[in-house]
Amino acid sequence: MNKKPIIIAHRGASGYRPEHTLAAYELAINFGADYIEPDLVSTQDGVLIARHESEISETTNVAKHTEFAQRRTTKIIDGESKTGWFTEDFTLAEIKTLRAKERIPQLRQHNTVYDDLWEIPTLQEIIDLAKNYSKKLGRKIGIYPETKHPTYFRNINLSLEEPLLTTLQANGYHEKNDPIFIQSFEVSNLQYLAQKTHLPLVQLINLTGQPYDFVISGDVRTYTDLLTKSGLEEIAKYAQAIGIHKDILIPRDHKNKLRSPTSVVANAHASNLQVHAWTFRNEDYFLPLDFQGNPQGEYELFFSLGIDGVFSDFSDTALNVRDRSQSLDIS
Incomplete structure (x- = not known):
């Protein structure tokens, strides 16, 4: 496994800029992040764009656009009722008239000064950014895309996998050692991708529940079942890593x-799977009681477990701790 854990900029440097914007990704790259992470959803015309969810009222200024008022609707996505505006009801040209905003302003008031400044980026624009900075900085900037709600998008004839692979292949991502991981909370789409590409795949593991494709197919296994010895061996047949909720690695008590x-x-x-833990954030709201005011201590503890990577909203903090720990190990 990797001696030096990779730092994955979770939706960019989203502790400092509204998430899933080129500005957030660019800042993370300048901090030194190894990978930038876009969550991918589809537009009506089949273009992959970066948003946390396909419902975009929390992350864009769509509500201010009176010309789109009639598109506000309610949908069932992965068994949950959601009301708002959805990317699949907009063309890319229409999406490009919107601007991003801070998703959690109650915790990141400082990010709201950037509201309404930046466009919603396409996957291609994110790849271009990574490649341009790779040349500029002389180091490989990886991308770590997630297919969001793949079963849902497949069922509305906007499958994510084919345009993802087409875009990646057109941009020279072909081999298992290329600077990329593709992640999903579902299983069947990763198994499908494993038959179509040599690129490394990551099975995401949540704290509770089960993959939504299991719900649809009647498979009773949960995420917990995937972490048994046989479950991990099964994952290793199609994926190279697990991306796991950090509370599974070190649980928290009721306090x-x-x-x-x-x-x-x-x-x-033991099953030859890397372990990438998520999500690390600096705010006390997210930290365990043991590390209130000391996010560095949380990183140190998790790095000591031998994990292979972390998803972080504050990649500068993650990098500082990792590189300090590495220098201590060397000495």
């Missing part, structure tokens, strides 16, 4: 204090 680490990292490594 928000950390308990003892689980054996998941060792078990995953």
Whole structure:
């Protein structure tokens, strides 16, 4: 496994800029992040764009656009009722008239000064950014795209996998060692991708629930079942890593204090799977009681488990701790 954990800029440097904007990705790259992470959804005309969800009222200024008022609607996505505006009801040209805004302004008031400044980027624009900076900086900037709600999009005839592979192939992403990981909370689309590409795949593992394609197919297995020895061996047949909720690696008690680490990292490594943990944030709201005011200490603890990467909203903090830990290890 990797000796030096990779730092994945979770939706860009989203602790400092509205998430999933080129400005957020650019800042993360300048901090030194190894990978930038776009969540991918589709427009009506089949273009992949970066948004946390296909419902965009929380992350764009669409509500201010009176010309789109009639498109506000309610849909069931992965079993949940959502009301708002949805990317699949807009062409790319229409999406490009919108501007991004801070998703959690109550915690990141400082980011709201950037509201309404930046466009919603396409996957191609994000790839162009990564490649341009790779040349400029003389180091590979990886991308770490997630297919969001793949079963939902497939069922409305906007499958994510084919345009994703087409775009990646057109941009020279072909081999298992290319600077890319493709991730999903579902299983069947990763298994499909494994038959179509050599690019590394990541099975996302949530704290509770089950993959939505399992719900649809009647498969009773949960995310917890995927972490058994046999479950991990099954994942290793189609994926190279698991992207896992950090509370599974070190659970919290009812007082928000950390308990003892689980054996998941060792078990995953035994199945030849990398372990990438999510999501690390600096605000006390997200931190366990043990590390209030000390996000660096949380990174140090998780790095000590031997994980292979972290998703972080604050990649500068993650990098500082990682590189300090690495220099201590060397000495």
